[in-house]
Amino acid sequence: MLAGLWACGGDDDVPMEEFGTQVVQALCARAQRCGEYVRASACEDDMRRWNRPAALGLGTRYEDSLEAGRLRFDGAAARRCLDALRGRSCSEPALSDAAWWYGIEYEPACQLFARQGSSSECGMNLDCGPEGYCGHTSQNACEGVCTPRGAEDQTVTRPWMCASGLVLAGSPSRCVRPLEENAPCTLQSGNGAILPQPCARGLWCDVSGYRTCRRVGAEGDICENWQYYPCGPSLVCNDNRCAQPVREGHYCTAPAYDESSAFQQVVCQRELFCDADPESPGLCRPRRTERQECRLDSECAEGLLCKDARPQAGVWGICAKATGPDDACDNFEGRFCPRGYECLGGGTTSRCLPIVREGEPCGPTVGLCESINACEDGRCVTAEALSCQR
Structure with a gap:
């Protein structure tokens, strides 16, 4: 039944169930270009x-909204989204922060669902259209009700509660x-700490310098390796200048060693x-394979780590398999899960499970909710919805 609700019917429409895989293909085409x-x-x-195909896909979280007729998936809009991602300028981020944090449907170029009707009932934020979000309060018996997004200076608790063009900042958050x-971009807290404030896209807050919003570096601009x-x-x-990623066989300067960086600073193309040695000149070469010698994790191919290396002492290690999906994990022992996964606690039963978004199935055999959500009755729900029910 859902298949009929998932597409508009055009020959070039993108099926909803294939969307995450095609997002990855579009992003990677841009990454190569x-x-x-x-x-x-x-x-x-x-x-x-x-x-990423699951994290950037649409999963099953909109099934209820589609079945109830609150939303219709627009396959033609999905195709336009993919074309926009594939053709996006190299000087712009591949995706917005909101898309990485909350889902591809929050990417401005990816308006994938059309709202149907004007009902105030909702299960997900998109049920309420661009001007609202799905709120849960005791006044509506904790049922989802479409609520207008916050205007400028209005106090809210989550970023998606702010109107388009606004961001969440401050304490209390507004x-x-x-x-x-x-523009000046810092505030001083009660205990004297300097707090950065959000700058517009393409800018960063120079907290330790002028304390103003400054433009990120263009090719040739001065930068710092950290x-x-x-x-x-x-x-x-690369060598304190913003540059395109260095190609194989070309000159590079290895980033300085800093344990807090997790050894993942890169100056070469991603396969290289x-x-x-740190802060020394060298050449970009293919990342090392299993059982080859290494200085740092970043020298090993993806899925490997540099076992027994002690960079501070100049001791090399060996590239070995890192903890993978569904493997046993222990954050205290350094057996960390790969990105996109988290360690389900429980002593000898600890293992790496995928991180799943709001509305998706969750549990000890399925996946772990993002930190801003909670698993309730086998499904990830917002903290607001959960606290309202208790």
Whole structure:
């Protein structure tokens, strides 16, 4: 029955169940064009390891809304979304922050669902159209009711509760307009801490310097290898200059060693690494395979780590298999799950499970909800919905 609700009927429409895979293909085509990867196929392999086809897909979270007639999936809009992602400029982020955090349907270029009717009942935010969100309060008996998004300076608790063009900031949190270039962007808390405020897209808050919103670095601009002066999308900081990712066999400067960085600073294309000691010149070479010697995790191919290396002492290690999906994990022992997964606690039963979004099935054999949500009766729900019910 849902198949009839999932498409508009055009020959070029994208089936809902295939959308996540096609998003990955579009993003990886752009990544190759922008020089982030040598090959799109390598990008797609990484994305699959990180569970991106599921995380960037639509799963089953809208089934109730589709069956109830509150939403209709627009397959033609999905095709336009994919075309926009594939053709996006290398100087722009591949996806918006909202799309990474909450789902591809929050990407401005991906308006995938059409609201049907004007009912105030809702199960998901998109049921309420672009001007509302699905709220849960004791006044509506904790049932989902469409609520207008917050205007500027209005106090709310979650980013999606703010009107379009506004972001959540401050304490107490409220909807504010992102700051423009050169605007002051810090506040001082009661205990004296300096707090950055949100800058507009393409800008960053120079907390330790001028304390104003500044533009991210363009190619050739000065940067710092630890990204205090960050470069723009699709660029890396190589020898303190923003540059395109370095290609195989070309000169690079290996980033400085810092344990807090998790050794993942990169200057070469993603399949490569800078073959040199930290802060020394070298050449970009293919990342090492299993059982090859290494200095840092970033020198090993995706899915491997540099076992027994001690960079501080100049001791090399060996590339070995890292903890993978469904493997036993222990954050205290350094057996961390790959990105896209979290460690389900429980002593000897701990294992890596996929992170799932609001509205998706959850549980010890299925997946773990994002930190802002909770698993209730086998499904991820918002913290507001859960606290309202209790």
